[in-house]
Amino acid sequence: MPHIVIVGDRDSGKTTFLALLYAAQVKSGVTRADDFRFHVGLESLEEISEVFQQLMSGNFPDSAAKEGVSSITFHIASRKAGLGVLSRRRWRAWNPDASASLHFVLLRNLDDEMARYRTGSSLANTKLRDVLESDAMIILVDSTKLAGLGQEDSAAAMTTYDAAVESLVTAVQRSRGRGSPRRFHPIFIFSKFDSVPKEALRKAQLEGAPPTVRETNRRVAYARAFLDTNLKKTMERITAREIQGVRFVTPSYFFSRVTTEAATGDQKTRVRLRRIEGGGWEPDYSVDEYLALLDSLRKIATEASD
């Protein structure tokens, strides 16, 4: 089962990200087409379902819920159109051996963890092994902290985080033996992308919303325009050709957004809910991005189990 580490700065939206990933699965898992199914491990369901409830009530996860979510396992399977109604693969799609299992490990307080690691201590508790042996790393980039080219003061907001992520990536690289066949997938998630500063967009010479999930090349260029400035060290490390025999897979990029309703009086910022086809509600979020991410994770899991 592939391990996927989620890292992010303080308040970058790690728990919200996981809750939205769960929401995307719930949505896909109840369609009339019945072409996607998933199962959540009992040990993880309590916590993720709590944050899901909070989102569906228009609230962001509270601190107690955040503390509760530290790792989660999803088993996902899909039988997309094109396999043919009578296809054997379609028929067997729901078998446990045809499903992909994903184990997410959430690394909180990355700065503190890496500071401790650099002084020779291990990462807190038993997560170290999960992190070093991970197959993929989801790197959350808090879009509200993004700066454009030349905005040095703003770029400083990301410096510490950049250093911490770069250290973690280096640690993963060093932990692998030369010529290790296991591939490592870096995945960047731009969280809160609806709140990216306009100045940052202008300086990065970007306009409006990111290209759709189908526009792969344009999407890479769009993401790199931010990352090459804001997470310079990390990007250099990840895109370096080959280090100690370990090669990273070309990174992928996703843009997460949740529409919010501004805080009023004593009420906190709320998640805006939208009506969906069929009469229900869901958070107003970038569902296409999450579905594309799920598909990408499914491929990683399939590759890891081959």
Add this chain to the structure above:
Amino acid sequence: MPCALLGDRASGKTTFLGLLYSAQVKYGTGVQDDFRFHAPIQSLNLMSAVYEGMKDGRFPSATLKEEITELGFIFGYLRKVVGKLPYYIRQQNWARPFSTLRFSAYDVSGEDIEEFIETGIASRPLIQQLLKSVVVVVLVDCSKMTTEIDTPAYKKMLRYDSTVAKLLVAFQTYKKQEYDRLKDSGVKAEAPVIYPAFVLSKFDTLRDDVLARLGLHRGFPDNKRQRKEYAEALLRVFVPQTLSQIRGGKVAGVSMDKAAYFLSWVHTETQEGMDPVGQSKIVRTAFAPEGGGEPDFSYDEYVTFIEHFRDIALKIPDEILESEKFQAQAMVRSA
């Protein structure tokens, strides 16, 4: 084989059981005589009291918790082959004329299951028995179905969805653990199956604006496939986590996606233009040759419910034998 009944507070569990009992009494005394039922004395005492009250127009007031923790019926279905034999032979016990299914409703709080959810260990025998259920009946209270997101009913339904999803995954996990244990012990076992049944309770209270928003009409179809589509349109909106985990069971190795759907309603007296004061009264049917003075409820749905378990009762015995065989072996080993 036990059957678990899950329902939120005030979702109509006791009323459901009372109506089921009422349907059993009526259906079990039909001319065909192909369905019979039996209830242990404790269950019978309670259900008779509930039944009496309903025939008097009253909804049951006491919850199960105050009475007993397990309420059981044994359903007996006349086997098709046996049904063709002469009456005298059919009545002989050696002919095993009826295939049986034990229908048990447990009054267990969410906290009682927490131990298994948190530790993966069910130490209490009652919880073990509950988790062994092959049939899981989930009551979904239609009076709490609302599309107004800032209402307490909406939030209650969200919470209920999470609770039921967790319970269903607990059932799946327990079943999978048992199956793996059987396999490891060299006992050949069938892949685990759970048969879920959803009962849309208080269906008469489902609001027209909710149905309109979902593009549904009030009539519940007869056709099995259309029933599924109709019910799933409601579940998709109000208990999506539950529906997703029912389907997802197969991914985890526990087949749980052959759900059946039923309605439950009971007519209550209303006075035109006025809200009833206090507990509403049940409308009773007029007297006729086939009976009368019964609660006016969705009898046909309850008969469909009883009949649904006929197929399951025919399929289950092998699984019981496997499980019992394994338990006997385990006991011999530990002795």
